[in-house]
Amino acid sequence: MTTLSRLETILFVASKPLSFKKIAKVLNVPSEEIGGALETLLTKYNTPESGIILVQNNDEWQMVSNPDNREAAENFLKAEVSGELTRPQLETLTVVSYCGPITKPELETLRGVNCSLILRNLMMRGLVKEHEDPTNLLPTYEVTTDYLRHLGVNNLRDLPDYDTLHAHQNITQAFEQK
Amino acid sequence: MTTLSRLETILFVASKPLSFKKIAKVLNVPSEEIGGALETLLTKYNTPESGIILVQNNDEWQMVSNPDNREAAENFLKAEVSGELTRPQLETLTVVSYCGPITKPELETLRGVNCSLILRNLMMRGLVKEHEDPTNLLPTYEVTTDYLRHLGVNNLRDLPDYDTLHAHQNITQAFEQK
Amino acid sequence: MISAVKLEKFEGPLDLLLQLVELEKMNISEIALSEVTDQFLLYLNKLEGNRSEELADFLVIATKLVYLKSRTLLPYLYPEEDDGPSLADQLKLYKQYIEASKKILILWEQNRIAYGRIEPPVKPDGFVLPGNAQTTDLHRSMLALVARLRPISALPTATIDHTISVKHKIESIYNLVKSRRHLNFKDLLASAYNRTEVIISFLALLELVKDSKASVHQKDAYSDMEVRAV
Numbered sequence: 001m002t003t004l005s006r007l008e009t010i011l012f013v014a015s016k017p018l019s020f021k022k023i024a025k026v027l028n029v030p031s032e033e034i035g036g037a038l039e040t041l042l043t044k045y046n047t048p049e050s051g052i053i054l055v056q057n058n059d060e061w062q063m064v065s066n067p068d069n070r071e072a073a074e075n076f077l078k079a080e081v082s083g084e085l086t087r088p089q090l091e092t093l094t095v096v097s098y099c100g101p102i103t104k105p106e107l108e109t110l111r112g113v114n115c116s117l118i119l120r121n122l123m124m125r126g127l128v129k130e131h132e133d134p135t136n137l138l139p140t141y142e143v144t145t146d147y148l149r150h151l152g153v154n155n156l157r158d159l160p161d162y163d164t165l166h167a168h169q170n171i172t173q174a175f176e177q178k
Numbered sequence: 179m180t181t182l183s184r185l186e187t188i189l190f191v192a193s194k195p196l197s198f199k200k201i202a203k204v205l206n207v208p209s210e211e212i213g214g215a216l217e218t219l220l221t222k223y224n225t226p227e228s229g230i231i232l233v234q235n236n237d238e239w240q241m242v243s244n245p246d247n248r249e250a251a252e253n254f255l256k257a258e259v260s261g262e263l264t265r266p267q268l269e270t271l272t273v274v275s276y277c278g279p280i281t282k283p284e285l286e287t288l289r290g291v292n293c294s295l296i297l298r299n300l301m302m303r304g305l306v307k308e309h310e311d312p313t314n315l316l317p318t319y320e321v322t323t324d325y326l327r328h329l330g331v332n333n334l335r336d337l338p339d340y341d342t343l344h345a346h347q348n349i350t351q352a353f354e355q356k
Numbered sequence: 357m358i359s360a361v362k363l364e365k366f367e368g369p370l371d372l373l374l375q376l377v378e379l380e381k382m383n384i385s386e387i388a389l390s391e392v393t394d395q396f397l398l399y400l401n402k403l404e405g406n407r408s409e410e411l412a413d414f415l416v417i418a419t420k421l422v423y424l425k426s427r428t429l430l431p432y433l434y435p436e437e438d439d440g441p442s443l444a445d446q447l448k449l450y451k452q453y454i455e456a457s458k459k460i461l462i463l464w465e466q467n468r469i470a471y472g473r474i475e476p477p478v479k480p481d482g483f484v485l486p487g488n489a490q491t492t493d494l495h496r497s498m499l500a501l502v503a504r505l506r507p508i509s510a511l512p513t514a515t516i517d518h519t520i521s522v523k524h525k526i527e528s529i530y531n532l533v534k535s536r537r538h539l540n541f542k543d544l545l546a547s548a549y550n551r552t553e554v555i556i557s558f559l560a561l562l563e564l565v566k567d568s569k570a571s572v573h574q575k576d577a578y579s580d581m582e583v584r585a586v
Contacts (some may be wrong), residue, residue, distance in 0.1 A: 006229065006250040012229060025257070049183045051188075052190050068179050069188075070469045073188065073469075074471075087367055094456050097460065110453065112413060112450065114412075114413055124291060130291075149469060149470040151463045152463065152469060152470060260484040263488055273501065329489075338492070339498075346502050348506060
């Protein structure tokens with residue numbers, strides 16, 4: 001069977017976000033081949049009327065239902081309640097969405113406040129995750145695929161004004177002299 | 179959204195065979211329309227190289243992975259249930275070992291992240307079990323006897339530094355702050 | 357000129373600053389910022405009681421504002437030079453994300469939620485002990501967790517006391533600088549009742565020197581320092 005077909009199968013059975021690395025390992029094919037196959041699946045699934053959508057969160061991929069069919073889906077699963085976001089939560093999530101992966105000092109420079117508690121709080125809600133980067137002394141933070149699912153967005157790049165606001169390197173440059 | 183799209187969504191999320199009647203009821207459209215939409219999905223999915231196929235058994239319909247990709251699916255599931263634990267999985271197992279029986283909110287307070295998926299995986303692997311406590315609204319989690327036996331430990335108290343770590347000041351404080 | 361207008365609850369110093377500038381119906385610029393310095397310091401006073409742990413964050417911005425203000429007061433003392441990203445730039449950037457957060461909130465509240473499948477759990481045939489879940493692994497992992505759980509919430513009281521005092525000093529030096537052109541360091545210490553306060557005054561002065569390039573002149577070692585209001 002083709003890589004494309006096998007990829008489609010494991011994304012279907014996984015029922016959770018799979019990292020690029022994990023996919024390559026399970027299918028045992030070179031990464032370039034996976035990259036191409038994922039692109040093909042994206043064009044196959046992510047059309048406005050598709051019932052199944054592929055969500056990409058940085059290097060994680062998950063097959064999910066089309067957010068516009070939420071009501072139909074909730075006949076078969078327990079409705080997930082988004083719950084309210086407080087202002088600091090919303091503000092922090094916004095910055096992490098557009099600028100992630102981002103370190104805590106960068107986030108704090110941008111927001112002008114200490115962010116330890118709010119990050120802990122967002123991680124507890126499963127909206128933000130910490131990533132220990134072995135090449136970097138500081139852990140970075142990024143949003144989770146669960147958060148994207150709740151937002152009904154297939155990819156961070158689909159967020160409004162993403163290109164302008166994803167000026168991560170500019171932010172780092174802007175404040176490194178702080 | 180179209181009936182086709184909504185049908186695709188419910189077959190995807192349901193993960194079980196759905197009767198024609200049930201489908202018509204959930205989507206709230208006339209049977210003929212469902213019939214047509216199912217035919218369309220059959221031609222869309224049931225091609226030799228598809229990773230997902232639609233199975234019809236009398237009047238029941240189910241979306242399943244292509245049996246020709248069984249090996250890929252099994253590879254994936256095997257990696258899920260054997261193989262090394264990820265860092266978050268190991269940490270969760272650790273907290274359940276040293277602090278169990280413990281509820282999910284308590285566990286999440288200590289780890290600072292949402293633990294639903296991880297607990298599910300640890301239970302699937304037979305490392306952790308859920309215990310419904312009639313005196314408590316929330317189920318508690320503890321390690322399985324299988325796991326203890328394989329560790330070569332008779333009792334959790336025999337874990338290194340159990341007494342100190344089980345009720346460590348930082349842990350009790352974390353609970354109080356919650 | 358300090359308006360008694362009540363602001364909405366603000367989340368942090370940049371939020372407060374943004375609200376103050378918008379209240380004056382000004383665009384974000386250095387001039388606008390120096391215009392609202394007094395209001396900002398006024399709110400800083402009200403902060404002490406219930407939000408003292410946030411004080412440090414507010415002070416960082418306060419020092420930058422005082423610097424800006426002093427530069428507008430005495431522009432001839434400042435060489436024309438680019439000293440990196442300005443507070444105005446920082447605030448403009450912050451504002452962009454605040455605007456974006458409103459759009460994110462709309463998405464969040466739309467309740468368009470995508471769902472994954474609920475795959476029925478697969479039981480493995482037999483029990484397999486994961487290679488990295490031995491007692492030593494558990495022990496190491498538990499020690500790391502306990503270390504991480506060290507409470508992060510409030511700043512130590514000593515730090516708060518310290519920041520409060522620095523804050524007072526920044527204010528009093530700022531006020532002195534506003535009213536006089538020159539002063540002697542000894543004058544600043546006139547009211548100091550203990551050594552800690554002397555140190556704090558000196559820290560505050562350094563802070564001003566660092567941020568505002570206020571000049572300090574000393575004729576000989578151990579002689580009094582003349583602080584030139586910048």
